[in-house]
Amino acid sequence: MKINNYILLIAIFFSLSIAVTNPLQAQTNKLKVVLDAGHGDTDPGTSGNGLIEKKVALDLVLKIGDILGNDADIDIIYTRKKDEFIGLSERADIANKAKADLFVSIHCNGVSSVSAAGFETFVLGTKPNRSDFEQNMDIAMRENSVIYLEDDYEVTYGGFDPESPESYISFELMQEEFLDLSILAASHVQTNVIDNLKRKDRGVKQAPFLVLRETYMPSILVELGFLTNTVDANYLKSEANKKLMANEIANAIRAYKSDINLVSIEDEMASMRSEDSEKKSDFIFKIQIAAGSKKIDTSPSNFNGLENVAVVFEDNFYKYIFGETSDYMEAQDLLTIAQDKGFDSSFIVAFSANGEKVSVNKALKSKLN
Ligand SMILES: [Zn+2]
Incomplete structure (x- = not known):
């Protein structure tokens, strides 16, 4: 019924x-x-x-x-x-x-x-x-x-x-x-x-x-x-x-x-109308979980068990990045995983295809263009 x-x-x-x-x-x-x-x-x-x-x-x-x-x-x-x-x-x-x-x-x-x-x-x-x-x-x-x-x-x-x-x-x-x-x-x-x-x-x-x-x-x-x-x-x-x-x-x-x-x-x-998968993959979302002036080994034991953490040096800081996806809602999911592991101040960062950092809203907007 x-x-x-x-x-x-x-x-x-x-x-x-x-x-x-x-x-x-x-x-x-x-x-x-x-x-x-x-x-x-x-x-x-x-x-x-x-x-x-x-x-x-x-x-x-x-x-x-x-x-x-x-x-x-x-x-x-x-x-x-x-x-x-x-x-x-x-x-x-x-x-x-x-x-x-x-x-x-x-x-x-x-x-x-x-x-x-x-x-x-x-x-x-x-x-x-x-x-x-x-x-x-x-x-x-x-x-x-x-x-x-x-x-x-x-x-x-x-x-x-x-x-x-x-x-x-x-x-x-x-x-x-x-x-x-x-x-x-x-x-x-x-x-x-x-x-x-x-x-x-x-x-x-x-x-x-x-x-x-x-x-x-x-x-x-x-x-x-x-x-x-x-x-x-x-x-x-x-x-x-x-x-x-x-x-x-x-x-x-x-x-x-x-x-x-x-x-x-x-x-x-x-x-x-279109699925538009190639445009969506032009931008990548990642989760920045921490930043600091000291470089830390990215093994899971140093990050409350979080796997696949990467480190980048930017603006005089080591920034620790978790996950990667072209789907913004998936990025939200990764954000929740990071927060559940204790990284409360984590946030989503977006990158263009050539690795340039862009604002998250710009990346979202580009999907509509
Ligand atoms: Zn209500």
């Missing part, structure tokens, strides 16, 4: 995606951004240390909107501006009907472990082979479970059950054509906040969020921090800090806009 519902759902999605005007067509002039404050009213989301997710999310969204409201080339659409309940599919409907160019959903994390902390940005996906899959899955299941509060959720979501693993099987099909652009937007948000606000970096990740699946445009979901962690919660209690964070996210949206304005629509469509 569930499988049949799924096939029906997929058929509906594909017919809809043909009917919807391509959102990229609007990107040469105004960028239409949907700001989605998670939860609301009877659905408070998670809570901890005196903070409630629905309030923090709305607060951030309104601040981001205020900042971007001054930009003549950006249009803002809100899914909610007050404390009200809105279903996940309704949020996506608002974005789809507006033919938005980018969907940004704002949430906060909360888990039973008080030590879990940090800022992370999600794009849609399911990758069971990834090292942090179960953790990401837990976050997605928690966020998706809000549909239980909607009347007729079985009908609205085609028999989807947030807590049933088999419901997630066909998830990834839905947003594939927007994945590169979603990753680009997510990486701007993540880089801005981590570089400028020194939050704990949990990276850009993929997880099966229902609200992202239902939109027909590049879409990201931001988890601002863990309300259950005192460091994160104290940060988010400060009005000044929330303004700083809103400013970084607003600037990330501006940066994303200026990136995609450089890309012609024809090239964009071509790159969306």
